[in-house]
Amino acid sequence: EVQLVESGGTTVQAGGSLRLSCAASGTTFRGFSMAWFRQIPGKEREGVAAIVGYDGSTVYADSVKGRFTISKDNAKNILYLQMNSLKPEDTAIYYCAADVLSTWARRLDRSEYNYWGQGTQVTVSS
Numbered sequence: 508e509v510q511l512v513e514s515g516g517t518t519v520q521a522g523g524s525l526r527l528s529c530a531a532s533g534t535t536f537r538g539f540s541m542a543w544f545r546q547i548p549g550k551e552r553e554g555v556a557a558i559v560g561y562d563g564s565t566v567y568a569d570s571v572k573g574r575f576t577i578s579k580d581n582a583k584n585i586l587y588l589q590m591n592s593l594k595p596e597d598t599a600i601y602y603c604a605a606d607v608l609s610t611w612a613r614r615l616d617r618s619e620y621n622y623w624g625q626g627t628q629v630t631v632s633s
Contacts, residue, residue, distance in 0.1 A: 509533040509622040511603045516569035516627030523569075523593050523631075529586040529603030529624055536584050538562075540608040543577060543588045544617055552602065554615025556588060560607065571597075587606045593631045600626040 515527040529542070537580040540558035555578035556567045565577055586603055587601035614621045 508540055509604060509605065511622055511624035512622045513601065513603050513627040516601060516629045517537065518630040518632060519593055521593060521595055521633050524589070524591045525593060525627070526590070527588040527601055527603075527627060529588075531550060531584040531603075536551050537581070538606065538607055539605045540603045540612070540614065541579060541586045541603065541613060542602055542620065543586075544602045544615075545597075546602065546626075547599045550563060554617065555601070555616035558586070559611075559614065568615060578617060590629075593629075595631045597633045598631045600628050602626045 510532045512530045513527060519525050521532050538560045540557060540560040543555040544552045545555050546552040553569055554568055554577055558577050568586055574592045578587045581633050603624040605622045606620045
């Protein structure tokens with residue numbers, strides 16, 4: 508059974524940095540694409556960043572480009588999201604997602620992923 512457990516969420520001041528982690532277990536994640544999504548109450552869950560399983564390429568939402576970096580430790584099966592220059596609008600619950608995606612899949616589309624973590628709250632104060 509695939510399990511994803513996020514950690515690292517907390518309250519941070521605007522302009523600050525934070526690193527989220529997602530520990531994956533339950534299967535061999537070689538070939539899995541993994542991603543970070545975020546959700547504000549009352550809004551749809553949106554894709555933030557994704558890393559492709561077969562080639563390690565990355566994709567980012569425009570709103571976080573240049574500020575967030577997604578990375579993966581394949582040996583430890585841990586996904587990271589380094590968030591710099593945080594803004595109050597980055598406040599959300601951040602979710603980790605994983606799945607084996609086709610080459611034409613939309614990496615930041617939540618419908619492409621079947622495995623999800625429970626989420627971790629990030630609050631950016633102004």
